[in-house]
Amino acid sequence: MRIVLRRRPEDVDTIQEQNRTAETRPVLETEYLSRIVSGKRLVDDITVRVQKGEILAVVGPSGSGKSSFLRLLNRLDEPTSGTVYLEGNDYRQISPRELRRRVGLVTQTPFLFSGTIADNLRFGPQQQGKDLPEETITFLLDQVGLADRANSDVVNLSGGEAQRVSLARAVANSPTVLLMDEPTSALDEEAKVEVEALILKIVKQNLLTCVIVSHDLAQAARIANRVMLLKAGRLEKIGSVREVIHVAGNIH
Amino acid sequence: MLQGIFTNQLALGCAQAAATTLLALLVVLLARKREIHLERETIVALIRGIVQIIAVGSIFLLLLRGPAWTSVFLLVAMIVAAAATSAQRAKGIPGTFRVSLYSIAAGSGAVIALMTWAGVIDTAMTSLVPIGSMLISNAMNTNSLTLNRFRSEVESHFGLIETALALGAASKQTVVPYVQVSFQASLIPAIDSLSSLGIVWIPGLMAGMLLSGSDPIYAAIYQFVAISMIFSASGLTALISSLLIRNHAFSPAEQLTLRPQAASSQGGNRSESK
Numbered sequence: 001m002r003i004v005l006r007r008r009p010e011d012v013d014t015i016q017e018q019n020r021t022a023e024t025r026p027v028l029e030t031e032y033l034s035r036i037v038s039g040k041r042l043v044d045d046i047t048v049r050v051q052k053g054e055i056l057a058v059v060g061p062s063g064s065g066k067s068s069f070l071r072l073l074n075r076l077d078e079p080t081s082g083t084v085y086l087e088g089n090d091y092r093q094i095s096p097r098e099l100r101r102r103v104g105l106v107t108q109t110p111f112l113f114s115g116t117i118a119d120n121l122r123f124g125p126q127q128q129g130k131d132l133p134e135e136t137i138t139f140l141l142d143q144v145g146l147a148d149r150a151n152s153d154v155v156n157l158s159g160g161e162a163q164r165v166s167l168a169r170a171v172a173n174s175p176t177v178l179l180m181d182e183p184t185s186a187l188d189e190e191a192k193v194e195v196e197a198l199i200l201k202i203v204k205q206n207l208l209t210c211v212i213v214s215h216d217l218a219q220a221a222r223i224a225n226r227v228m229l230l231k232a233g234r235l236e237k238i239g240s241v242r243e244v245i246h247v248a249g250n251i252h
Numbered sequence: 253m254l255q256g257i258f259t260n261q262l263a264l265g266c267a268q269a270a271a272t273t274l275l276a277l278l279v280v281l282l283a284r285k286r287e288i289h290l291e292r293e294t295i296v297a298l299i300r301g302i303v304q305i306i307a308v309g310s311i312f313l314l315l316l317r318g319p320a321w322t323s324v325f326l327l328v329a330m331i332v333a334a335a336a337t338s339a340q341r342a343k344g345i346p347g348t349f350r351v352s353l354y355s356i357a358a359g360s361g362a363v364i365a366l367m368t369w370a371g372v373i374d375t376a377m378t379s380l381v382p383i384g385s386m387l388i389s390n391a392m393n394t395n396s397l398t399l400n401r402f403r404s405e406v407e408s409h410f411g412l413i414e415t416a417l418a419l420g421a422a423s424k425q426t427v428v429p430y431v432q433v434s435f436q437a438s439l440i441p442a443i444d445s446l447s448s449l450g451i452v453w454i455p456g457l458m459a460g461m462l463l464s465g466s467d468p469i470y471a472a473i474y475q476f477v478a479i480s481m482i483f484s485a486s487g488l489t490a491l492i493s494s495l496l497i498r499n500h501a502f503s504p505a506e507q508l509t510l511r512p513q514a515a516s517s518q519g520g521n522r523s524e525s526k
Binding site for chain 1: 411412414415416417418419420421422425503505506507508
């Protein structure tokens with residue numbers, strides 16, 4: 001009997017995977033990420049890397065694909081081609097539920113579930129079959145400036161308060177990455193400044209890696225370490241705020 | 253008046269059909285005066301209705317001379333046609349024909365089979381087919397209502413559903429309230445029919461039995477039996493349909509595919525209020 005020693009495709013994958021994790025990998029990495037809907041390239045061939053603890057702002061004109069790009073990162077939409085690596089692992093190998101626990105999302109409009117603030121905070125951990133301890137709820141609400149409001153009904157909240165609950169709810173899931181889709185654009189000026197400060201505090205305190213979509217260049221400059229500029233779904237420029245702002249100014 | 257003019261039953265039927273068609277067209281004209289255009293839709297529906305029902309009458313004429321088991325084939329054909337009609341009500345949701353077929357077949361099929369076995373429905377084709385078709389058509393209506401309501405509930409709550417998905421919820425779990433609402437709403441007509449029986453309306457079956465000389469009390473009781481069977485068939489259909497359809501709102505990667513058109517093409521969460 002002749003034994004043929006040959007590398008099976010799955011062995012090659014495993015070795016590549018080991019090499020990948022052996023290197024210092026970015027927390028979040030997109031590779032040639034595209035999404036095409038009805039022939040329209042919403043996201044076109046985007047490759048970016050986001051390092052641990054970094055805040056990356058995604059800016060661009062209306063319809064440039066900022067939200068579409070963000071929705072691909074926690075797989076709320078399916079990429080047409082390309083993929084995303086989360087801590088070195090192709091996210092198609094991670095169950096969507098686990099992926100979304102690890103990659104939290106704060107939307108422009110805070111969609112809160114009926115019930116109390118605490119009910120909303122408990123929601124994420126409950127999906128994993130875990131009970132969120134009372135002291136964690138207290139800690140999270142304290143972080144977002146809503147201490148002692150755990151049992152308030154969400155219908156009585158202002159826009160700014162609702163967004164704070166939404167932020168605390170995302171953090172309650174202990175994510176690695178936090179995605180934010182224009183989290184302050186639906187708020188009045190006063191609430192906007194407060195929530196912005198809060199985002200910075202939460203991201204730093206919880207050592208989160210963050211991708212934030214913003215239509216406001218000044219906001220991106222205030223909170224982000226790096227900025228990526230999208231135009232018609234394509235990555236136009238990525239770099240420091242200073243590097244991108246000049247190009248962005250011409251586009252906006 | 254018509255009975256005095258026409259002595260031949262077929263001629264009388266044609267004249268009666270012409271009179272009711274004229275009445276329907278009058279309603280269309282009234283609607284037109286208020287700039288509501290139903291002309292095309294109504295004329296097509298009237299023509300389809302008369303052609304289909306005459307075709308069924310002709311098939312009955314042939315089948316009545318055939319063996320009893322042919323009624324099973326007729327009922328199966330009706331179920332398939334009902335599923336195809338009902339699936340049209342939920343365009344945009346993939347796999348609705350299959351959902352409709354399984355739901356209507358299981359809902360009405362189980363009630364027909366069980367009640368025929370129990371002796372509630374007579375095995376004679378003249379009894380089995382009309383009563384079976386009544387159950388199937390009501391199951392179809394309920395199924396349409398379930399699918400339609402489910403789609404509109406999901407589309408109008410897509411922000412909440414995607415928020416739940418983004419927090420790691422199982423896709424099926426995120427639509428539980430909308431499955432319940434769709435189920436309850438789709439059964440309202442069946443429940444109303446049952447509770448208003450004899451007060452608001454005297455249904456066709458009882459009228460038919462009275463016309464054919466049955467005992468009025470037995471006709472009344474059998475009408476209750478029929479409406480109860482309709483309720484059971486509809487309830488079972490809605491239950492199966494609402495459970496099956498929730499799987500079709502999501503992709504295998506637990507992404508909500510049933511989203512309003514504008515949101516799908518933009519990729520964002522823009523139109524829903526809290």
